[in-house]
Amino acid sequence: MKTLQEKKQEVVENFSVYDEWLDKYEYLIDLGKSLPPYPEDKKTDEHLIKGCQSRVWLDAKIEDGRLWFSADSDAVITRGIISLLVDVYSGCTPEEVAGDDFGFIGEIGLRENLSPTRSNGLVSMIQTLQAIARKNV
Amino acid sequence: MTSTQIRSLFPALQTKVYGRDLLYLDNAATSQRPRSVVDCWEKLTLETNGNIHRAVHALASRATEAFENTRERVRAYLNAADTKEIIFTSGATAAINLVAFSFSEAFIGEGDEVIVSLSEHHSNLLPWQLACKRKKAVLKVLDIDEFGALEVESLQKLISERTKIISIPHISNVLGLVNPVQEIIAVAHKNGVPVLIDGAQGIVHCKVDVRQLDCDFYVFSGHKVYAATGTGVLYGKKEWLEKMPPFMSGGEMIDRVGLQESSFAPLPQKFEAGTQNFNAIPTLVPALELQESILGSAELISEQRELLDYILEEFKKRPRIRLYGTGSAKVPLFSFSVEGAHHEDLALILDKMGVAVRSGQMCAEPLMDRLGVSGLVRASFAPYNTLDEAREFIKCLDRAVQML
Numbered sequence: 001m002k003t004l005q006e007k008k009q010e011v012v013e014n015f016s017v018y019d020e021w022l023d024k025y026e027y028l029i030d031l032g033k034s035l036p037p038y039p040e041d042k043k044t045d046e047h048l049i050k051g052c053q054s055r056v057w058l059d060a061k062i063e064d065g066r067l068w069f070s071a072d073s074d075a076v077i078t079r080g081i082i083s084l085l086v087d088v089y090s091g092c093t094p095e096e097v098a099g100d101d102f103g104f105i106g107e108i109g110l111r112e113n114l115s116p117t118r119s120n121g122l123v124s125m126i127q128t129l130q131a132i133a134r135k136n137v
Numbered sequence: 138m139t140s141t142q143i144r145s146l147f148p149a150l151q152t153k154v155y156g157r158d159l160l161y162l163d164n165a166a167t168s169q170r171p172r173s174v175v176d177c178w179e180k181l182t183l184e185t186n187g188n189i190h191r192a193v194h195a196l197a198s199r200a201t202e203a204f205e206n207t208r209e210r211v212r213a214y215l216n217a218a219d220t221k222e223i224i225f226t227s228g229a230t231a232a233i234n235l236v237a238f239s240f241s242e243a244f245i246g247e248g249d250e251v252i253v254s255l256s257e258h259h260s261n262l263l264p265w266q267l268a269c270k271r272k273k274a275v276l277k278v279l280d281i282d283e284f285g286a287l288e289v290e291s292l293q294k295l296i297s298e299r300t301k302i303i304s305i306p307h308i309s310n311v312l313g314l315v316n317p318v319q320e321i322i323a324v325a326h327k328n329g330v331p332v333l334i335d336g337a338q339g340i341v342h343c344k345v346d347v348r349q350l351d352c353d354f355y356v357f358s359g360h361k362v363y364a365a366t367g368t369g370v371l372y373g374k375k376e377w378l379e380k381m382p383p384f385m386s387g388g389e390m391i392d393r394v395g396l397q398e399s400s401f402a403p404l405p406q407k408f409e410a411g412t413q414n415f416n417a418i419p420t421l422v423p424a425l426e427l428q429e430s431i432l433g434s435a436e437l438i439s440e441q442r443e444l445l446d447y448i449l450e451e452f453k454k455r456p457r458i459r460l461y462g463t464g465s466a467k468v469p470l471f472s473f474s475v476e477g478a479h480h481e482d483l484a485l486i487l488d489k490m491g492v493a494v495r496s497g498q499m500c501a502e503p504l505m506d507r508l509g510v511s512g513l514v515r516a517s518f519a520p521y522n523t524l525d526e527a528r529e530f531i532k533c534l535d536r537a538v539q540m541l
């Protein structure tokens with residue numbers, strides 16, 4: 001299995017081929033569309049992340065000491081971002097997620113360039129991931 | 138005057154975003170500022186920066202003069218009877234909060250009623266909601282029909298003996314329809330009920346004459362009609378304002394102050410507590426001057442009409458687009474959804490194409506609930522937006538929809 005570091009590196013490399021913003025978005029949209037289905041019965045307020053113009057649902061389970069995330073959104077670009085986070089952090093230990101700085105989001109330009117409301121959404125998504133991880137440490 | 142000529146007055150329209158020409162279609166949120174407004178602000182800040190109504194020195198008296206001349210200019214623009222009826226605020230929200238507080242203190246008691254509409258911006262809903270909670274009064278709501286128009290026919294039924302005030306928008310920031318405020322005011326007055334018009338969007342698209350309208354209060358923000366941010370106007374009939382207690386206190390709004398008891402200044406200072414935004418308020422003068430020539434230009438009016446018809450026509454050709462707020466009273470403010478595409482995705486992609494639109498709930502959650510949507514995309518045009526820009530917008534929108 002790839003390490004967290006390797007997975008993050010891979011995402012940064014995948015993004016580095018796109019100079020144009022619209023191409024980056026095309027890529028995110030493709031990622032969003034290929035996100036595995038999220039159970040409808042988990043689209044509850046309890047799983048809802050606040051701070052997004054779009055709605056985001058996040059669920060986590062722990063198996064053999066590793067976290068597995070699944071998530072969904074009603075907006076496809078957000079779903080693309082979520083799919084990145086889900087891919088990168090699923091399979092990590094709670095310690096790894098809780099201790100990560102999520103800096104790769106900045107490296108691929110998402111934190112700075114998404115709209116402020118969206119960026120807040122992203123921030124709350126990350127905070128939620130970290131909170132779940134910390135609870136399981 | 139043409140839209141192309143007006144454009145040249147607005148330096149900000151030359152801005153590039155992501156290396157592309159800016160196509161600014163979020164004018165309902167805030168307009169751009171013309172050079173004249175920026176110059177006015179700069180001159181006041183650099184040459185006449187003294188706190189108004191206080192000191193005797195030259196700068197203070199020049200600043201006071203600029204401030205008070207603005208009051209006269211705004212009075213004339215709105216055709217108010219008296220400068221005492223023009224209160225400066227930081228914006229429409231502040232003006233509505235002022236009225237909701239002070240009017241309810243004086244006139245609203247337990248069991249009384251306030252009427253707002255379903256299409257309110259939160260700024261004309263929440264102050265009344267809070268006032269009603271404070272006074273144990275009831276907030277009643279005038280509904281909209283399937284086209285987004287206010288159901289004026291049901292207003293008479295909604296009004297009761299307990300109705301103390303009606304507060305409605307001149308134009309909703311989502312629906313973009315000029316409401317029949319004259320008719321609403323007539324019905325209200327027949328029942329002895331005063332009316333506040335939230336003119337935040339109305340001031341942009343309509344020539345406002347408060348005496349002809351006979352409204353009791355009219356509020357607007359300067360920043361949506363080309364003036365500096367942090368400027369706002371409350372027009373109120375003297376008869377009401379005089380009977381209302383101060384909203385905020387402190388500063389020059391006083392007559393005599395004692396430790397336990399104080400008396401307050403007459404209108405308009407009674408409602409202008411604390412240091413006023415004296416470097417910005419006078420920008421209303423060049424802003425309203427420009428607005429006057431815009432609204433008076435037959436050329437611009439026909440250009441705007443053409444642009445409006447063009448967008449309506451193009452939207453109609455695209456069955457996936459649903460426009461909210463339709464009818465003959467439409468202004469070039471279009472809130473819409475696209476089947477199968479999320480408003481946020483559309484706005485994000487448009488942004489990267491250089492097109493600034495608004496998306497989301499647009500500070501009108503109850504209206505979004507009523508329309509059954511989680512949010513919408515809004516493209517709002519100003520007179521400096523050209524037909525070519527409208528064409529470019531449609532092209533970009535098509536491309537964005539295709540990407541999704």
Ligand SMILES: Cc1ncc(COP(=O)(O)O)c(C=O)c1O
Pocket residue numbers: 165166228229230231258260261306308309310335337338358
């Ligand atoms: C209809 C309406 N009312 C009130 C407001 C509030 O204006 P401001 O935020 O300038 O106080 C707005 C601004 O978006 C508006 O569109």
